[in-house]
Amino acid sequence: ADTYTCLIYPLCKAREADKAKNILQEMKFRGFRGSTRLHNAVICVLCKSKKVNDAVGIYREMLREEEENIPDIVTYSHLIQGMCKLKMVDEASRLREEMKQRGKMMDVVSYNVLIHALCVTNRVDVARGLLEEMVMNSLTPTVVTYTALLDGLSKGGKVDEALKFLRRMIERDCLPSVVTYNSLVNGFCKLNRMDEASSLLAEMSNRGCMPDIFTYTPLIWGFCKKGKLNDGLRLMEELSHKNLVADVVTYSVIIDGLCKESRLDEASSFMEEMREKDCLPNVVTFNSLIEGYLKAGKIHAAVEQFDKMAKLGCTPDAFTYSTLLNGFCKMGKLNEACHMLNEMSAKGLVPGIVAFTCVMDGLSKEGRIQEAEDLLDEMLRMKCEPTVYTYNTLMNGLCIANRIEDAQKLLAEKKFSPN
RNA sequence: AUGCAUGAUAGC
Secondary structure (H helix, E strand, C coil), rough: HHHHHHHHHHHHHHCCHHHHHHHHHHHHHHCCCCCHHHHHHHHHHHHHHCHHHHHHHHHHHHHHCCCCCCCCCHHHHEEECCCCCCCCCCHHHHHHHHHHHCCCCCCHHHHHHHHHHHEEECCCHHHHHHHHHHHHHHCCCCCCHHHHHHHHHHHHCCCCHHHHHHHHHHCCCCCCHHHHHHHHHHHHHHCCCCCHHHCCCCCCCHHHCCCCCCHHHHHHHHHHHHCCCCHHHHHHHHHHHCCCCCHHHHHHHHHHHHCCCCCCCHHHHHHHHHHCCCCCCCHHHHHHHHHHHCCCCCCHHHHHHHHHHHHHCCCCCHHHHHHHHHHHHHHHCHHHHHHHHHHHHHCCCCCCCHHHHHHHHHHEEEEEEEHHHHHHHHHHCCCCCHHHHHHHHHHHHHHHHCCCHHHHHHHHCCCCCCC
């Protein structure tokens, strides 16, 4: 049994979910029981690999074995979190009921997991109910509890409420952490309320929460979106003066900001800086660069970046393709765009709904409405679910072609919710 | 060392 234990833990740590699961099963087949902890470790890694169903399978086995390995609060936390990450919210609440029936009391961490899950699925109000419930059960919320809620508010744009929440935490002697402040800073940045975001940056340092790259990255993002690139660049310097190390996300943010303003030389010097610092660019970094070059009409440079991605073992994603196709279309290179779309289908690559919509828009603006309509059928065939953008694009095209009635017909079919 | 909170890119 010890042998198995020694095998399984490292596998879990290495995220080898399937192997861990198989070895656990082999162990039990040979008559060793293992422990709840060991089962939990496997359930944990299965959940993190999005194999929640397998994780549930192990949980059910644990129940069947009766007395041997009794699922504990940690088992439930893992499962609930895994389910919530896959938006299986109903299953998660069912499990919570099951947990209650088995006499397992929710503890602080399991409440935190649930509260977080509710927040990320836009149900902050329900989450707040849970906060009250936990207090009634004489559990003391921690900084993690409050931060999860505050982040939910912040992401929903309710930053003023989130700020009140922060003040209340402090009153209740629960000290905010750097994560708490970061959530708030991010919220203000998303709304482009950069003055308030900046004062929070000052406040957090004063309170002993040292800003990190999770603080700076949203600030840089916000300044870029506001067209205050120079403030963004200033913060890039400031963070290194504070001995913080920008990572690929931070670099991608500033590179994207620069690309969107067509400051391509500066963007590529950040690429150079990344190379010097052994920070590898990822697909997001490349997507931003590709977009930048295309918007500046530099197709060749864009394609060069696309090739460079492959060399770095970086797989193009739906963003890459839509960026490329959109760029082609906007430059009037419609035939190239269509060609690329066909090639992708031939290779079994799925361009994604946005890429289709870009080409559809290009076609309809060139008066090639029939081809645009055909594209809708192809999308459906490829199981790319059209969005309201897709239909807006098509309706726009139909109107351009003076087929107003057909556009109205499309609207009347109610295949989408108009905006 | 069995579980919890924060950051980036594309289309009308």
